[in-house]
Amino acid sequence: LRKVVTFIGHFVIISILTLLTQIGGLVWLASLVLVSAAKKAFRTKRFILFLALYLTFTFILIPVTAPLGGREKIQNNEKVGYHTFFTVLCNRNYVTPALQQTLQATGSAFQKRYPGIKIVYLDACFPFLDRFPLLPHLSHNDGNKVDISFVYSNKEGELTNKKPSVSGYGAFETDNNSTITQTELCKSQGYFQYDFTKYLTLGIVNRELKFEAKTTAYLIQLLAAHKNTGKLFIEPHLKTRLKASNTKIRFHGCQAVRHDDHLHLQL
Numbered sequence: 001l002r003k004v005v006t007f008i009g010h011f012v013i014i015s016i017l018t019l020l021t022q023i024g025g026l027v028w029l030a031s032l033v034l035v036s037a038a039k040k041a042f043r044t045k046r047f048i049l050f051l052a053l054y055l056t057f058t059f060i061l062i063p064v065t066a067p068l069g070g071r072e073k074i075q076n077n078e079k080v081g082y083h084t085f086f087t088v089l090c091n092r093n094y095v096t097p098a099l100q101q102t103l104q105a106t107g108s109a110f111q112k113r114y115p116g117i118k119i120v121y122l123d124a125c126f127p128f129l130d131r132f133p134l135l136p137h138l139s140h141n142d143g144n145k146v147d148i149s150f151v152y153s154n155k156e157g158e159l160t161n162k163k164p165s166v167s168g169y170g171a172f173e174t175d176n177n178s179t180i181t182q183t184e185l186c187k188s189q190g191y192f193q194y195d196f197t198k199y200l201t202l203g204i205v206n207r208e209l210k211f212e213a214k215t216t217a218y219l220i221q222l223l224a225a226h227k228n229t230g231k232l233f234i235e236p237h238l239k240t241r242l243k244a245s246n247t248k249i250r251f252h253g254c255q256a257v258r259h260d261d262h263l264h265l266q267l
């Protein structure tokens with residue numbers, strides 16, 4: 001029975017690591033093979049080996065091998081940056097060269113009007129394999145999709161690169177003008193997952209931040225105007241409020257999750 005429990009335990013760990021980081025499950029499997037249970041203090045040794053291998057893959061090997069399959073790490077600089085290091089640590093920051101170019105070029109244009117304010121990305125795609133989804137985003141499976149944060153200002157009214165929630169998701173700009181909101185509409189049609197990102201905030205840490213409609217609208221307008229951009233998803237009430245009229249800006253439908261906490265860009 002102990003063997004069965006151990007087997008199930010490893011299976012669960014491998015599944016979680018694979019869903020979270022794509023390569024973590026394989027690295028765990030490699031550590032199991034390389035450090036046998038017969039060795040003294042094998043659990044500690046195994047875990048240290050796992051960490052060493054995982055970090056080597058994530059920060060040294062994958063960045064140079066992913067381009068062979070047509071994806072690259074999003075470049076972090078003064079124009080474009082991640083919201084949480086977790087995204088980078090879990091290999092959730094890979095895109096196609098075309099999407100990279102879109103982000104960097106738009107970041108340059110955005111900086112011209114708002115110096116110091118970056119395009120802040122959330123989940124993008126994994127480094128390898130088309131059709132391998134980056135959960136919970138089913139469509140983030142081909143290197144051509146990335147989620148981007150809105151722009152906020154701090155207590156002093158200055159623009160900031162900070163965001164309200166730890167994960168970057170789940171801090172909604174609610175719709176106060178409709179008699180029935182899109183969320184209520186979708187949920188009434190049985191799409192119960194529509195606002196489940198409210199459980200994925202990992203904590204609201206910067207409650208004082210204020211949504212900057214004008215700056216966010218400008219960012220959306222720049223992203224939509226880029227030639228590579230296919231579609232941008234935001235919640236319909238925000239599209240109206242931001243006067244975002246470009247035809248590439250769409251409603252994603254009730255089968256997705258609400259997009260009034262971030263925007264989704266795809267080529």
Ligand SMILES: [Zn+2]
Nearest residue numbers: 137146147264
């Ligand atoms: Zn998305």
